[in-house]
Structure formats: structure tokens, C-alpha cells
Amino acid sequence: MLDRPVPAVRHYPFTAVVGQDDLKLALILNAVSPRTGGVLIRGEKGTAKSTIVRALAALLPPVAVVTGCRFSCDPAAPDPACPDGPHDSASSRADPLRGDELPGAGPAVSVRPARLAELPVGASEDRLIGSLDLERALTEGVKAFDPGLLAAAHRGVLYVDEVNLLHDHLVDLLLDAAALGTCYVERDAVSVRHAARFLLVGTMNPEEGELRPQLLDRFGLTVEVTASRDPAERAEVVRRRLSFDDDPGQFAARWAEDEKALAARIAEARGRLREVVLSDAAVRRIATVCAAYGVDGMRADLITAHAAVAHAAWRGGTEVTAEDIREAVRLALPHRRRRDPFDAPGLDESELDDLLREAGADVDPDADAGTDADAGTDPDADPDPDPDPDPDGRHEPDPDPGSGPRPGQDPGHAQDRDRAGEPALDQGSETVPPGPRDEASRPPGAGTALSQRTEQAGEPYRVRALAVPGLGTGSPGRRSRARTSYGRVSGSRVPDGRPTSPHLTATLRAAAPYQRERGRTGPGLVVRAGDLREAVREGREGNLVLFVVDASGSMAARRRMGAVKGAVLSLLLDAYQRRDKVGLVTFRGHGAEVVLPPTSSVEAGAARMRGLPTGGRTPLAEGLRRAAEVLRVERLRDPSRRPLLVVVTDGRATSGTDADVHRAAALLRNVAAVVVDCESGPVRLGLAVRLAARLGGEAVRLERLAASGLRDLVHERRKAA
Structure with a gap:
């Protein structure tokens, strides 16, 4: 065994990162000017996002602070409302960054490296903004405030890994601090404020969901990062990383001069x-x-x-x-x-x-010079206005509208054309189907082949939220009622450990009957640890919204799929706004397919939905069974997240028996369900309504999804809850 000391853990050097020039530039611009507003780094896994951000702190100029101030006050302009203040101004004193003497009046000054504070995705509100020591406040009568990460990040960097997964109540606090440059803590009759100006850097994987627009706009710059496809560059990445893992200290020493030169250039800039x-x-x-x-x-x-x-x-x-x-x-x-x-x-x-x-x-x-200002043309451009001239110098006429897409148009998105002997299709259809026939009218054996067509989705519209009945305890969101760590106070309870959200009134009420026994003689209240109570809060949770969509020929034949896709896209947009996870199961032909496993990326769901082909028979029972299996697996992964099943179908089942549908529906009886009835025409069989009854859920017609019908449905569900 080699007898040598274990090297101290060091961050990977900034200058040792291979490639990622745009990301390096964005971070450097923020280091030069904090007014640039921070960086949002979007990219796939394993692209050095976190590595390069953590390396940034070593390049930032050091910070002069008031000695002993937990809020990093600037000696030249201390915060007059600092909880650790008041501090006398030291603007007349020498610059501590040059190592000059600091005679005269003013607070003691120290110089420290710039900080990089990391906000974990699962952090509590107290961890972000700070917490109060309720026991000291009650027994000693002092405002004992423990600063949070916003105080630690003041005049430094606040780094949020997987920022798109950050809970909404933390996002709200982050937005307030970023907009005002101040952190306000207002709780339990105690008010504290302190400066919180920081460089916000976030990383995210778009496959796991997008950011709220308000937070997205708070990032000054954004960079898309991807792994290099150059074998030589990838090999160099592996060599450097292996060398760093083997001996971080020696590796950092090899890049020390480059790091020093870059830090000096940033300071000069x-x-x-x-x-x-x-x-x-x-x-x-x-x-x-x-x-x-x-x-x-x-x-x-x-x-x-x-x-x-x-x-x-x-x-x-x-x-x-x-x-x-x-x-x-x-x-x-x-x-x-x-x-x-x-x-x-x-x-x-x-x-x-x-x-x-x-x-x-x-x-x-x-x-x-030389530009035709009136025409707005490039002098170096080809004078021939035709973007696609014929190689022989001849201009071919546009192709027959019925024979295929226009030049430059994706063949999968060609518009439908009138054809001899066939009626014109609506504009929602993207490819010409074999004809408006249902499976029931096809010749024997024709139902075994999937004649596919892809219809263009209608424009998304605003829908009113569907809610899961009852009171949940899932991840914070905006859909269903739940007990959460934020929201309105609905009661109190004895805490399990240190109270995270103290309930002052309930604590006083618990301590009051025992004051004589505890020998109280003065105005102070004698409070014991067993008297502490924490608030029970009620807010909203995000749910797992699982879409089960009928993509069979019966839907395509009646030309409803464009409207169905528009409805599902509208519900996906609503799920994004309410911070839900979404999944998509489709059924057609002889089986069902999980097109989109449960994810927070509604963008991925929208892409799958827009490109969804239709055709074939209608295996409704198989679609329900697959949905039950998806929900079973997700229940094991995240038991606290309650599901909402949205079945989009006309209720027909041309593959399998009615008994099969009944048995499959029984597997989902304990799941909150809504059936979007896509049946159309003057004669309605009511099959989707019957399916909703089997599922123990509600049925709503497709054409009423954005109208008052859905509003009435929500009111009914709220009354039931």
C-alpha cells in the first residue's frame, strides 16, 4: 500500500474543461459584469454543466466584507437595515483588496473569496430564506435569526442544479429576491430583511421539464450545451477526467497558471x-x-x-x-x-x-456601402430571385397540388388536396387517408393491417383544471388540494423533530396552562420543548396526469383526431402550468403503447402527440390495462403523487369483448378519472359515458372541453371533495 496523504478535494479547474466555448463565455461575461443577470445552462446529462459552474467561483475577484457580518455587508456601503448592524461606513478607508492599512473610523474589514452557494432542489423554505429560533424568541425575548442561502449568496453566486425541478414556493421566493435585491422574512410576528444581490446560475435537463416563464426571464443569458461528437475531443475529456480523479491536487497544479491568468484577465476586464x-x-x-x-x-x-x-x-x-x-x-x-x-x-x-x-x-x-437600402438586399446575393432554379436554366412549374408536398415542405406535413372521386378533407389532416370508412365497413381481413394517417393538431386553448378529489400530500404544484410546507395555515400539530414552520399561537396555548407549575414569576413565558407546535398548511399539489388516447381508425375515419390532438395539447399546456407529471398511452390495432413514460417534460408529450399516427382497430381494454400497469409502477416510485386518468375515446371497442373492457376498467376503479367523449354525429351510443361509469369517473364531451361544461364538471368534483 502506498503511504501518502489523501489529497484535499478540489474543484475541477475552469480552464481544463474541454470545449463548451459558449458556456465559458457566458459565465465569464457574468464574472466581468454581474449586471448581465446570470446564466441558464440547458443540456443533456454528462456535459460538464455542474463542473464548470463550480469552477467559476475560484475565478471571481475576492470580496471585502465587514468582519463578523453574517450577511456579507460591503464596508464601503453597509446595509443600514442589516440584522447584524448597524455598521459604520468605511468609504474613506483604504482599499483592503490592495492590502493597504485601514486606519480611521469604520467597521473592521476582512477579505474573503467569492462564495458559491448551492440551493438543493429539495430544500425547505427555511433553508433558502433563513429560520427563526422560536424557543429563544419565547424564552429570551430576542430575535434569533439564522440566515439562509440567500444571505450566503449575497455578493456571490447562487447555483441551482436542476433548477426546472425547483418547487414553486421556492421559485416565488427566488423571484422576489432576484427582483428586489432584498430577502424579506415575515413570519410569526417577526420581520427581518437583508440584502440579497447575487449572480443566479442554473442548470437543467430539458427532458425533465421546462422552467416557469417568470423564472426563465430572470436569467440574463442562456446556453445550450451538448456533448462533442468529435472522437479526439471526447478522448481528451476522458484523459483529463481520469487524471483529475487520480490526483486532484497535482491536476489542479498543472492548470494553476492558466487559472491565475484567466482570473487576472477577468479582474482587468x-x-x-x-x-x-x-x-x-x-x-x-x-x-x-x-x-x-x-x-x-x-x-x-x-x-x-x-x-x-x-x-x-x-x-x-x-x-x-x-x-x-x-x-x-x-x-x-x-x-x-x-x-x-x-x-x-x-x-x-x-x-x-x-x-x-x-x-x-x-x-x-x-x-x-453598396447596399440597396430601398430593396434591403445583400449586394453579394444572387440576383436571381428564384431560390430553386432548374439546373438547366428552366423554371419548372409548381408540382401538381395533389401529387405531393411543395418544394421545401416536409412530406409528412403536406396539405390535403381534393382527389377525383373523394371529398375534400378538413385542414386538420396531414396525409390523405384511404377513405372515410370505419373498420366496421371494411372487407373481412382488412382490419388486420394498420392504414396509418397523421392529422395536424388543432391550436391549444385554455381549459379549466381538473382536480383529484380529497386531500393529498404530494409534490407542490397547482392542481389538487394537499397538505404542503407552504400555503394557508389550517391547523397545528406536535412536530416530529425540530418544527419547520412554528405555530406561535398554538405554542402559547400549549404552554399557558403550566405556567404556575413551572414557577413563572415575571412577565416572561416559560416554554418547554414539548410545548412547541408547528403549523399544518394546505396548498396545492402536482399530480400525475396520464392520458390514454384512442388512436384507432374509428377516430381517424370521422376526422376527429385533429380536434382530439388539440384537446390533449391544451390539457398538456394546463399540466405544464400546474407543475404536473404527464404520461401518454395510445391504443390502436391489436395493442397499446406507452408513447411517453411519466415525465415532467410536457414538451416531449406535445411532440409525441403531434406526430401520433392513427388507424386500425380499437383495443380499448388493452389501453386500460396498459394504463393500470403504468400507474402501478409509478405508485411504487412516488407513492405520494396522486394520479389523474384522462381517457380520450369514443368508447368503441372493436378488438376484444365487453367483458374484457369491464375487467380492465375494474383495475382503475380507485383512480380519479375523466373520460373525454369524442363521439360525434346525430346518433350517439353513449359508450364513453358508460365507460366513465365503469371507471367511477366523469364524462365530458370533447366540444365542451373549453366551454362552461368543464367549469360545471370542476364545480361538481369540488363539491364531491
């Missing part, structure tokens, strides 16, 4: 920041580009301006140029272009170049 000139022409160019991209609000313009100034300082310039603006726009605008959670963030860089060129021509007519 930060010092140069005030010298950078942002001209009026540059401001108008930024505003023109942001307006052209149609971003909401003015935060995009401000963040882009700050990032452009930081980039100019980073490259050593004294004035913001078009290249600085381009780099800033690339990082500041992609996540602000989203219009709904089904849109993937992104930016077309060729379009960006065109916009910058046009914006430059508007603010400086001489910037692009």
Missing part, C-alpha cells in the same frame, strides 16, 4: 468596464434587433446592452462594436423568443446577421 462606451448608435441597433425578434418587455434590451459592454471589456476594447452586440444577442435572446412551453428556444444565426446588417444600415447609412 471588470476594472475596464466603466471605460467602455456604449454609443447611441449601438443602443439603437440593440433595440432594433430585440424588436425584430418580438421579445416581450424591455429586459432583453437591457441585458443585451450589459452583455455587449461586458464583452467589449473582456476583449480589451473601449467601445461596443457590432461583434459585441452579436455575441450578446446570441446569448441573451434565445430563451426570450418562446411563446409557449412547446417551443424550443433557439436563434437562427444567419437571420441574426441579416438583422444586424439591416440595423447597422438604419443607424449608419454609410456602414454598408
